[in-house]
């Protein structure tokens with residue numbers, strides 16, 4: 118009788134570029150906002166901004182090296198690299214391939230996933246299915262973004278919300294439970310509420326290269342789908358929310374996080390919140406929060422984690438796992 122192959126997180130890593138901009142720094146730069154407004158409406162106090170010339174694969178490299186070290190493996194053991202980003206280094210090749218080159222290895226399958234702020238849960242789910250199928254045994258799954266490159270610093274509706282960063286995990290084949298359940302969804306008809314509606318044609322940007330967001334519409338959508346998709350993953354695993362040790366949600370707005378936790382009946386003591394330090398880092402936010410809580414000892418081996426994200430597309434998803 119064949120036993121199920123699980124995909125289990127063997128190590129985590131994250132990286133924030135050194136330059137931090139507080140809310141008051143944004144005010145000092147002439148943005149028509151205030152620390153009070155940003156903290157009260159979002160919970161964000163600071164965000165990190167990549168240095169000139171520092172690109173997504175550079176941030177991904179730092180986070181990946183830490184995850185590889187935490188897993189106690191050599192990079193050449195990795196046979197699959199999946200990198201979630203909406204801010205790739207190039208149109209092509211994929212940032213996953215550029216990361217592979219910077220890691221100094223070759224041969225592993227490497228590709229990008231584009232699901233905006235849901236990118237990490239999409240990438241983790243894809244990696245889990247590769248591992249579960251038996252085709253691959255050791256995946257590097259990364260969420261990395263340089264959102265500062267696609268922000269209009271004159272648009273206070275968006276520029277105060279986002280930041281740059283990267284998070285990574287090593288996901289290995291295991292006999293012991295790791296990923297228990299996952300659920301992914303999208304509603305493309307809602308693409309207009311959060312988008313960067315530009316493209317390259319004839320060597321020029323056509324349309325708008327900056328983030329456009331209908332904040333209240335995104336807020337409403339997020340609150341509904343995050344609770345629903347968490348329940349869907351719990352149902353698949355035959356569990357209820359009381360079995361969750363830690364909720365690790367996409368870090369966009371603390372009010373969305375509080376509302377999701379309340380809908381699931383989870384106290385905020387069981388929720389990892391790191392957005393105060395780094396704002397919304399899109400695909401990087403979940404692995405950044407996961408790594409912070411794994412390293413400070415809150416999350417322990419054997420804990421049951423619910424990771425969930427929501428973002429442009431519109432996309433959303435959840436992964437329930439034993440750490």
Ligand code: UT7
Pocket residue numbers: 149150151154155158159234273274277311331332333334335336339369370373397399427428429
């Ligand atoms: O990662 C993908 C998921 N993204 C999200 O989850 C974002 C979801 N949306 C949100 O987090 C919130 O909708 C925001 C934080 C973006 C906005 O908060 P809100 O409570 O929905 O505010 P609002 O957009 O309804 O704007 C309220 C007021 C407006 O002024 P009036 O019309 O009431 O005079 C805005 O012009 O706040 C004003 N405003 C600001 N004021 C100071 C908007 N941005 C700012 C700002 N500083 N940065």
